[in-house]
Amino acid sequence: MRTNLKRLGIVGLALFLTGGQGAWAQVTDRWVDQPQVIVPNARRIRVPIYQTPVELSAVGVHVAIRDGVAASTLEFSLRNPSPQAQEAQLILPVPEGVAVSRLVYDGVGPEPVARVLPKDEARRIYDSIVASMRDPALVEFVGWNLIRTSAFPIPPGATQKVSLTFEQVLGADGARVDYVLPRSESLSTTDTPWTITLDLRSDRPIASIYSSSHELITERVGPGHIKGRVSPSSAQNPGSLRISYVTQQNKNALTATMMAYPDPDNAGHGYWMLLASPPVAGAEVTPKQPREVTLVLDRSGSMRGEKFTQAVNAAKQIVRGLNEGETFNIVDYSDSIETFAKVPVGVTPASASEAGKYLDALRPNGGTNLHDALLEALRPTPREGFMPLVLFLTDGLPTVGERSEVKIRDSAKAANAFNRRIFSFGVGMDVNSPLLSNLAKASRGASTFVLPDEDIELAVSQVFRRLTGPTLALPRLIETRDEGTSPRVRDMLPAELPDLFEGDQLVVLGTYSGAGPITLDLGGEAEGKNRSVTITLDPSAASARNAFVPRLWASRKVAALVEEVRQASAEGAGGIGDARMRELSEEITRLSIKFGILTEHTSFLAVEPNASLGLPAAATRAADNLMDLAAAPSNRAGGVSVAQERDINLKMAQAEAPAQQVGRYISGSDNRTVQVETIRAIHDLTFFKRNNRWVDSRLAGKEEAAPDQTVAFGSPEYAMILATLVNERRQAALAQEGEILIQVGGKAVLVQAP
Structure with a gap:
């Protein structure tokens, strides 16, 4: 039965x-x-x-x-x-x-x-x-x-x-x-x-x-x-x-709330999450900042066929979706660079119709002069008071003009004097995904990768719909403290905050240290004016109810560390030294074990039932995996590269629930999401399955050692263990099927199955 x-x-x-x-x-x-x-x-x-x-x-x-x-x-x-x-x-x-x-x-x-x-x-x-x-x-x-x-x-x-x-x-x-x-x-x-x-x-x-x-x-x-x-x-x-x-408590004001979790393994330290939003549309807010949108469209020969048709349709949708008073231009490129207009034009029925005719007349051919197309989009002076956005689409590697990844990203940074936000779209697998990601993140934009069986038009329109009504530009979060005192807030992620658009909410994570309230100032520009809100992070209010906060932070931290490896591995970037690689690998592995945040480089921890959870051996293996990927040509383009970038974006997602991050990564072999079921997140703990036994990650490297105490299910000792875990809000750890090796009161306790 x-x-x-x-x-x-x-x-x-x-x-x-x-x-x-x-x-x-x-x-x-x-x-x-x-x-x-x-x-x-x-x-x-x-x-x-x-x-x-x-x-x-x-x-x-x-x-x-x-x-x-x-x-x-x-x-x-x-x-x-x-x-x-x-x-x-x-x-x-x-x-x-x-x-x-x-x-x-x-x-x-x-x-x-x-x-x-x-x-x-x-x-x-x-x-x-x-x-x-x-x-x-x-x-x-x-x-x-x-x-x-x-x-x-x-x-x-x-x-x-x-x-x-x-x-x-x-x-x-x-x-x-x-x-x-x-x-x-x-x-x-x-x-x-x-x-x-x-x-x-x-x-x-x-x-x-x-x-x-x-x-x-x-x-x-x-x-x-x-x-x-x-x-x-x-x-x-x-x-x-x-x-x-x-x-929202006050009209035209930023809204923010803080959630904090005390680190039970490190007294006086903890993790925090800030959730913030711009003023609510329709609630007596100031007018929206108009946008200046530059569409950069790859018309090289490799775009020929259905994907170019989809790209053209996406461009038409964007033009039609602009609000009255906003402006646009189209930059199309292959070997050469062309533009719809000399300067961005206001959107009207007539200009939208002309743009449609211009797009319909384009024919894919030639190579990919990515460098010059970027500069053409970034250099013009935008209209005063407008938010300048660039939607950059390509399906290939640079083959004409400057082809060095490092020189292209440096040139783009130097040319972007007006802080245009770049939203890049990589179509298919033959794209330099680290380059497209860097161009976007360096400008407070975002990267999107469209797989061969996905719809370009849908992907572009989904991103553009999010970019409605910029409400807070150049946001910043600063700890206010007395001169000469050390910072108490560290490891803030994302390190550079993205712009907020209508309907957006900002999720920022970090760590804190010390006792007593910490004051943070969140500010930015809206309608040409500086707006700010003061937030208090009170460690005494940190609660075990917020056990999700450290796992979310760890997910972003792992993504940031992997991204550092990828960006430093670009040809001409100088590479990454063995010592730094070992340091990064050890930290990535430590976070993977402690929080269950897997990447393809550390997936062996959960996929292989006999893999050691001990940090030195596991970190060495992860380092070898990272160095192999960094040195391989596929690290910059191809399916493996796109998978790595999509995995980074997944882990950095603003609203992603931490439970969905555990044991999940994107495989480079087929670009599909893998969910590993031999790893579990329970409250603030992580468990790995080893031979029908669930092992507390805090006992990593000791999973084969004799436990300090063995407890029979239903015994008086079991009741005492349960009472301790109830006080720590960790009693769910005992609800698992099979044997459980868990750390309680500093001891390794083996709880036998019924």
Whole structure:
């Protein structure tokens, strides 16, 4: 019967016997009379073979938040595959302060009832289920309250729907409001579909919304109204659903909030994340800054065919998408450089029509004079008060004129006296991806790589839609401190902040040290004026609830270190010395082990079951991988190069949830995303699977050594270990299947499987 449970996904099914633990040993028909307890937000739990398990076939979640009060509605579809009627009972871990407002049951028989149990009573129920089932799946919910329903019938062969709504007043930290729906952090099969939608309303404009756990797709209905949903693939990911939103307190003002996490292994140090947004459109904001857009289009012979048609269509879309009063020009290049107009022209129906005719007349031929095309786009003086943007598209390496990567990027930097933002598009695999990435990042732009089977028109239009209404240019984040004192904020990523456009939000991460508040000033230019907001980073307010922050920081740090290797490996850049390479490799490997952030260079840590997690050996192997890639011609162009650049962009993503970064990288062999399931992130810990044993990354290099203590499941020592981990908010580590080697109180503790 257990094979049926593979359909349960990240949810779980537990059999709870009201007759107590002794009933587990009984093999009688009495089993079929007992209600099956459904724990939708737990991982799959073992059940006895004596009863056909009720299948949880779908879960729908709708979260409605009104001015800080949340109503969460969960609809469960329960299927009884048995030829006889069965009873079920729901148990749902929830935060404190929850009240049940509605329970809808569309079946026959008495209406079930639901009540909220406080965490002490909930603990007794969790303990009872864990002991009865000899399965630790529910220990991760120790410390949460729970909602328990009475039993309700499910007819044979039927699917029963039950809907439960609970309400709560959400916690707030200044202008930030936080929501959480507890779910398991342990990976399991993920076939049960979860759909999660959100309706957020506030009397004040909503400046930003962020999920540290899952990918949110949002639509702004109005200044104080946002609708959203969790992407289907992300909804299947494990972990509690966490959503934060920030309201705008003053019109025409920047909005910012700070989240910090204290480093438990380094007293007086920690990690921080800043979430900031420009003023909300439609909330009495100042007029938008107009844009001057220069489209740079590769018309070399290699662009011939469908991709040139797509590129031309993308250019037409951009011109049509400009607002009244904005300007544009077109630079097209192969061996030679041509332009649509001598200077950028204002967008009108007539100029847009002429631009369309100009684009239609272009014919791909010749080589690629990338250097001169860049300079042609960067040198002209933009109109005063306009934001100058360059959209640069190419499908090949420079073959005409200057071909040195280092000289091209240096020339572009020198020619860009007016701070034009370059948004580069590499089409196909035969592009110098480090060059295109450098051109973009050095100018506060971004790079995009369009694979051979992807649509150029779609890729370009998606980027351009983001570049609507620049609201904050040249942003900066500075620590204000007394003269002569050392900085307390370090390792800020990104090191250079990107411009903010309408609908953007800024996510900045870093580390801090010392006690006492730290003052940061976030500022930039809007409508020709300097705007700023003062933010306080208070280490005393750092919380273990923000365990996602260090993992997000580590993801960006790994990307930045790999990028340093790639940029230094360009021909003519001077290379990177052995000592620095070893230093970078050791840091990349250390972060990979500690946080589970893999690259193709360190993927062996999780892919190879016998690979040592010891830092010296692992770092040496990673260094060899990095040096091989740096020295190879494919490091600058080709599929491997594009994969590396896409992986860097993935890890630097502004809104990427940290849970989605763990064990994931882009493979150079086929440019596909690889998700490794022998590595897990649980709270702030990382575990690697070694021979059916989950190994705490803090014990890296000691995984083969004898543990300091061996603990049997369910023993008094187990209870003590669990209590310690509950205090550290790390109890979910014990919910994993199999043996667990974990560091507790400085000791290596082996927790035996049930």
